[in-house]
Amino acid sequence: MDYITRVQYLNSISRFVDKPIVKVLTGLRRVGKSTLLEMIRYELLSHIKDEHILFLNFESKDGLSINNAQKLVNLVSERFNKDDRIYLFFDEIQLVSEWEKAINVFRVDFNADIYITGSNSKLLSTDISTVLAGRTVNFHIQPFTFKEYKHLLAHLNLTEQALFNAFVQFGGMPFIKYFDLEKEATLKYLMDVYNTVIVKDVLEYNKIRDVDLFNRILRFVIQNIGSTFSALSIVKFLKSEQRKVSVDTVLSYLRMLEEAFVIQKIVREDLIGKKVLKVDEKYYLSDHGFREALGYSNTQSIEKVLENIVLNEMQSRGYEVKIGKVNDLEVDFVAQKHQDKLYIQVSYLLASPSTIEREFKSLSMINDNYPKYVLSMDQLDFSHDGIIHMNIIDFLKSTDSNS
Incomplete structure (x- = not known):
């Protein structure tokens, strides 16, 4: 992969890999949150087979049609069995209406390790506080040092x-x-x-x-x-x-x-x-x-x-x-x-x-x-x-x- 490895963030995030808590990456648009998701995938989870991973950017062609919580739940349910250990990466999650309900379903009903990004702290914090309070850890991503x-x-x-x-x-x-x-x-x-x-x-x-x-x-x-x-x-x-x-x-x-x-x-x-x-x-x-x-x-x-x-x-x-x-x-x-x-x-x-x-x-x-x-x-x-x-x-x- 063509990227500059952001060691300080990977070190912090690595402590929460495979822990039952949702990893939330926030920060300015175009600051590198999507690339950091790829780093987590290829640097921290390189031993995980592709069939156990779903990587979805909601600004991409594949993610554009998934615009509400039910569609996202349906997609994951069709792709994985509930007993499978899976890894879910959702980029710009705020574009999915009631996204926090879908994330909570994956947390409760699936054996999932979950990583999400977003570009507005109010939207994320408000939605998290309603359903996911106490079940997330936040990493604020900065521009390059x-x-x-x-x-x-x-x-x-x-x-x-x-x-x-x-x-x-x-x-x-x-x-x-x-x-x-x-x-x-x-x-x-x-x-x-x-x-x-x-x-x-x-x-x-x-x-x-x-x-x-x-x-x-x-x-x-x-x-x-x-x-x-x-x-x-x-x-x-x-x-x-x-x-x-x-x-x-x-x-x-x-x-x-x-x-x-x-x-x-x-x-x-x-x-x-x-x-x-x-x-x-x-x-x-x-x-x-x-x-x-x-x-x-x-x-x-x-x-x-x-x-x-x-x-x-x-x-x-x-x-x-x-x-x-x-x-x-x-x-x-x-x-x-x-x-x-x-x-x-x-x-x-x-x-x-x-x-x-x-x-x-x-x-x-x-x-x-x-x-x-x-x-x-x-x-x-x-x-x-x-x-x-x-x-x-x-x-x-x-x-x-x-x-």
Whole structure:
């Protein structure tokens, strides 16, 4: 098979193979969920004979006619005996009405190991909560990390720095490998993916009528990734453009974009009071390449784009990520996985003593022994007082010791 093996996901999923729990893969459209299903089939279940496997993509010709739960149950019942050990792979399951009832039938009446994917978290979570609560495990699939990106484009024989520059500009959507970093074709592809996600998973699904207003809100968020803003500030911005909108409408649109995995909200945590704050959240993109496709230069907003890259990296490694607050200072990311924790500051360059002091100061005020990192594009090592300074590219290439 022609794919880049996504080891971190296969390692996580392998712990649940042949366990009586439904494996749910979620994430942005075209992020590689279908290919990951194939990896599970050929990497984790290569010993299983084909006659015990059903692999069905509901966007394909074979899957298009299976549009409700009863048809899906009939298909599986005709193909397999109930006593057979079978493996069911269903791609874009949300296209089947009442799909959760069919999955529950397979779980109860068949000896089945089940894997499904979907591109809208609201649809999946709502349906799961009604029938399959407590019987699923979710894996959120991200675009490629830089380490995966290097393998994806190894055939171009570019320097590591040139590859990273391209990664900053175009992001990590897997299909861009076919355009060999040709700018016009790559950006057109990213724009087409963006439009498909927005139309199918947000506008059509939520029946949004005022498309112009929605796009203005979305573009505001995309332009201001990694910056603190409120729904009220968006309302004021739109008012300056002669568009009236309520705070509730803005919040509703932001939630819809999160549910379609276009953006993600990162909450803020008071590291001294040990509580999650309900204000000053930040939004980031699932893939920063969409900014460039929409006409916003990623190199001109390099600091925030680097934050977006580091955030996605930590989430791909399985960390839950928050923003940290220490008195009046901010820690870009607090990443936690089980009992392990990292504190991370991201800067483009530590260009002056004042910049170095600013980036290190908040970390120096945290009184625990968890690792603390300042990441930048500098080649010199500015580590001091137990705080590790590291080149961003080296960090992205490093192996997570807590995997």
